[in-house]
Amino acid sequence: MAATTERIPHVIPSSSAYHENKLVSWLSVVDHKRIAQLYLLAGLLFFLTGGVEAFIMRLQLAHPNGHVVSAVLFNQLFTMHGTTMIFLAIMPMLIGFVNAVLPLQIGARDVAYPRLNALSFWLFLAGGLLLNSSWFLGGAPNAGWFNYVPISNPPYSPGLGVDFYDIGLQIAGIGTLMTGINFLVTLVNLRAPGMRLMRLPMFTWTVLVTMVLILFAFPPLTVTLFLQTFERLFGAQFFSVAAGGNPLLWSNMFWIFGHPEVYILILPAFGIISEVVPVFSRKPLFGYTSMVLATLAIGFLSFMVWVHHMFTLGYGPFVNSIFALTSMMIAIPTGVKVFNWLATMWGGQIRFTTSMLWAIGFLFCFVLGGMSGVMLAIAPADLQYNNSYFVVAHFHYVLIGGTLFALFAGIYYWFPKMTGRMLSERLGKWNFWLTLIGFNITFFPMHFLGLMGMPRRIYTYAPGNGFTFWNEVSTFGVFILAAGVLLFVVNLFTSLQRGEKAVADPWDGRSLEWSISSPAPAYNFAKIPLVRGADPFWLEKMHGNGRMLPAPGQEHHHGPPNTVHMPRPTMIPLIIAAALLILGYGFIYHALVVEILGFLVLVVGLHRSMFTPDPGEYVPIEEEPAEEVGADG
Amino acid sequence: MGRKRWKKMARWAPAAAVAMLALSGCGFLQGRQSVLDPAGPVAQGQLGLIESSFWIMIEIFIVVSAVLVVALIRFRARPGQTELPPQVHGDNRLEFLWTIVPALLLALLAVGTVKQSFADAGSPLVPHSMLVQVTGHQFWWAFTYPSLGVVTANELHVPVGQKIELALTSADVLHSFWVPRLAGKTDLVPGKINYIWFQADKPGLYYGQCAEFCGTGHADMRLIVDAQTPAKFNQWVATMSHPVSTPTTALAKEGEKLFGTIGCSTCHTVGGTTFAGAVGPSLTDLTGRLMIASNTYPNTPKNLYNWVHDAPSMKPGVLMPSFSYLKAPQVKALVAFLESLK
Incomplete structure (x- = not known):
């Protein structure tokens, strides 16, 4: 025991750095809840950036032979729109929710590696900023978000844009990989006593599978980005036909990452819906076990379908048939999920809160996207849909109607727990209806355009093809959609300032996060809770005294009484991320001095990280609410 | 009674409207590039799969949305409800049903998919x-x-x-x-x-x-x-096998000379001449073409003039350089030559 004390030499009596200087406290943040807020805020800013890019593209396409932007700029816009939305907006916002909610749902005080968690965030931000800085440094990448070779290789993309893509995504991707490892370890090791796997809330289950997908899907991306970096910066020839390379290597490597990535984006969304629907139907999730199995099946199959992005590449009918069948199979577990959600509502008492409205909107739009997904899986038919606006319609139905609507459902649901205030329900309903209507007007006509023969990624089109009308409709819709999204931003900032104060359990929740105060205290749980069944908090409300019982034998630190031992804030992650940012610029510009500087900062950062143990600090437990004393007495 | 039945039918109205719209043959989606207006067996076969999958999907969508709408209306929370709804955790038979039924429908689609995949496949041996x-x-x-x-x-x-x-x-x-x-x-x-x-x-x-x-x-x-x-x-x-490319007018002859001297012939082939560049498109029988610039502009002398003069301003990214340094008579001569290619 004495040895344990010696390993923690410096004891900070209270959470001093937490309040001292606001900027310093954010830069040195390690608390998963505040990292979540950083993720959500940065994700939102990138989301708005990507939205502006989309808006400009819709203006350009409103009429045939449009002149709003040039072909060169248009190609940069669609490349950055896709890259930004996937890597810098949707995924970080999902990871934001994972950070905000997951430790609370399993009864943990933080993630397994809080420093690594901060590093993940700073790396994502560094990668995102590097990528977007290309707009001001000679032009953004312009080879599409999947950056096929040869078009992205030096003879055809001579500018620096693609280098920004390779290195920006590399830096952000390392961060995501760390997130995957971090949350897997957290889920294995930090579950509260009694929180068995088959008692995990469904959101947590989907996150578990998502993190496995990240662990296996991101390395192929890392590798292929490195291959291209070597090709572009140092003259390697992995993809060059003339030198015996193969351009299809990129296509395959990218989609071996890219298809699981699609499920990385949708599985946590399924998880959010699986939390929101039961709570607002006042019923447990229907078919919990089949939901878990469906999630696992989707995760497994997601690695078996990548060629369906490349049915037109000419792999022949045999290969195409196999991948068509595996792709169709994904519809089965996905269908199980949809029917289970419907069955959860059936027989319940449905409350139409804004969060629930988003979940209902999700069901309609996601099912539409799923249907077009099955149609796309039919390889011979896909030869017509592939790379047409039909595909554009499909993945926006899944990514907006699916993931984004689920994100909205999640933010209206968990905002009270994150901030201690409620989002305005009145503004929320406007936010929902405008977004839903605008979204459908914008994207439904794209199915038609695809069937009429309009390929994606064209900066303009001929008047004779009959594309004009539906393009006009689509551009009209985007104004309504933009208004809906902007109302959310208004709601967010007004509610943060003046929103109604949130109680601990505003929705009559079922999982552990609703058993603690809103916002959650720094240490989450004053006493690690004992989980006595699935939906643990609901269980205590129904069969206990409405409070979680403390798990025995969990508190054994040697600090002052009534404190919790928490990780100590540190700037080391920020320094490491900054080093990679500097290194990235150094490589892009072949600037040896900058490379050396970046390398030195990296060495310092890693050294400090390895040889400065985290002594932690003792955070005093806030005074317990008076009611609890009464209830116990 | 009648009113109740009517009410029941009204619930299906939106679904019926969607079906009618689809039934109308998507006439509003025709066009010269439309997938829905096939003009040969391959596109016809692909459209067949598109249509059969569309109908299966529409049926599922109608079922799902009908269940959803009914659930939202029937099971909405009402004021004064204090009793908990039955806390149902699942139903193995139901869950089995909605695993197996979609699987069977997909199997149906899978058969057509494999058949059509092999039918579409080209190989060096497609007979005749x-x-x-x-x-x-x-x-x-x-x-x-x-x-x-x-x-x-x-x-x-x-x-x-x-x-x-x-x-x-x-x-x-x-x-x-x-x-x-x-x-x-x-x-x-x-x-x-x-x-x-x-x-x-x-x-x-x-x-x-x-x-x-x-x-x-x-x-x-x-x-x-x-x-x-x-x-x-x-x-x-x-x-195409016996192209006529002997200019008759003096202007066209001048153009032919320019074509060889200013660099056109390093990229373009003209059948029946010694011009044999292989970088850009062949110009053999150019007057027989409907369009120029890879079918972006109609093949008119005026468009051809502008194109020769400054192609990049007409088609962003085109690899043909601008010849805007040429004087108007020179461009006219080149166009006259091009107009003589039959």
Whole structure:
């Protein structure tokens, strides 16, 4: 025991750095809840950036032979729109929710590696900023978000844009990989006593599978980005036909990452819906076990379908048939999920809160996207849909109607727990209806355009093809959609300032996060809770005294009484991320001095990280609410 | 009673409306590039799969949305409800049902998928077909008929009623060959040859365009398939085999000279002359073409003049340099020469 004390030499009596200087406290943040807020805020800013890019593209396409932007700029816009939305907006916002909610749902005080968690965030931000800085440094990448070779290789993309893509995504991707490892370890090791796997809330289950997908899907991306970096910066020839390379290597490597990535984006969304629907139907999730199995099946199959992005590449009918069948199979577990959600509502008492409205909107739009997904899986038919606006319609139905609507459902649901205030329900309903209507007007006509023969990624089109009308409709819709999204931003900032104060359990929740105060205290749980069944908090409300019982034998630190031992804030992650940012610029510009500087900062950062143990600090437990004393007495 | 029944039927109205819209044959989605207006067996077969999958999906969508709407109305929370609803955790039979039924429907689609995949597949052995080699370039199409010894660009002439086999490859980046009314797309990959086949049943012009992003000029890399009666096609082949390219006017002769001196001939081939560049599209029988600039502008003397003068201002990303330093009479001479290519 004495040895344990010696390993923690410096004891900070209270959470001093937490309040001292606001900027310093954010830069040195390690608390998963505040990292979540950083993720959500940065994700939102990138989301708005990507939205502006989309808006400009819709203006350009409103009429045939449009002149709003040039072909060169248009190609940069669609490349950055896709890259930004996937890597810098949707995924970080999902990871934001994972950070905000997951430790609370399993009864943990933080993630397994809080420093690594901060590093993940700073790396994502560094990668995102590097990528977007290309707009001001000679032009953004312009080879599409999947950056096929040869078009992205030096003879055809001579500018620096693609280098920004390779290195920006590399830096952000390392961060995501760390997130995957971090949350897997957290889920294995930090579950509260009694929180068995088959008692995990469904959101947590989907996150578990998502993190496995990240662990296996991101390395192929890392590798292929490195291959291209070597090709572009140092003259390697992995993809060059003339030198015996193969351009299809990129296509395959990218989609071996890219298809699981699609499920990385949708599985946590399924998880959010699986939390929101039961709570607002006042019923447990229907078919919990089949939901878990469906999630696992989707995760497994997601690695078996990548060629369906490349049915037109000419792999022949045999290969195409196999991948068509595996792709169709994904519809089965996905269908199980949809029917289970419907069955959860059936027989319940449905409350139409804004969060629930988003979940209902999700069901309609996601099912539409799923249907077009099955149609796309039919390889011979896909030869017509592939790379047409039909595909554009499909993945926006899944990514907006699916993931984004689920994100909205999640933010209206968990905002009270994150901030201690409620989002305005009145503004929320406007936010929902405008977004839903605008979204459908914008994207439904794209199915038609695809069937009429309009390929994606064209900066303009001929008047004779009959594309004009539906393009006009689509551009009209985007104004309504933009208004809906902007109302959310208004709601967010007004509610943060003046929103109604949130109680601990505003929705009559079922999982552990609703058993603690809103916002959650720094240490989450004053006493690690004992989980006595699935939906643990609901269980205590129904069969206990409405409070979680403390798990025995969990508190054994040697600090002052009534404190919790928490990780100590540190700037080391920020320094490491900054080093990679500097290194990235150094490589892009072949600037040896900058490379050396970046390398030195990296060495310092890693050294400090390895040889400065985290002594932690003792955070005093806030005074317990008076009611609890009464209830116990 | 009657009123209740009517009410019941009204619930199905939205679904019925969707079905009617679909039943109307999607006439509002026709167009010269429309997948829904096939003009040959390959596109017809693909549309068949699109339609059957669409109907299956629509049925599922109607079921799902009907259940959802009914649930939202019947099971909405009402004021004063304090009792908990029954806390149902699942139902094995139901869960089995909605695993197995979609699986059976998908199996149905899978059969058609595999059949059509093999039917569409081109191979070097498609019987009784005419082979055309297609090479994608930034941002135009080269067509070579090895059996006829004909080379042309951007407008693919084919006889109706005959299977045409395409051997697709690329000279630079990925492109994709897509003429929706004839066949779905297949990519042109450098270092790889993809074979597909199609057949046009009726004479006419079939429009398409490059469907794999290939650079700045991607949107303007357009395509026309001119399906002709066998007689007309043979006539075209004869023209292409014996091109007339001897300028008659003094202006055109001047143009021919310029074509050789200012660099045009390093890129362009003109059948019947010594000009044999292989970088840009062949200009043999240029007057026979409907369009220029990879089917972006009609083939008129005025457009041709502007094109020769300054191509990049007409088609962003085009690899043909600007010749804006030429004086107007010189451009006129070049156009006169080009106008004499028959």
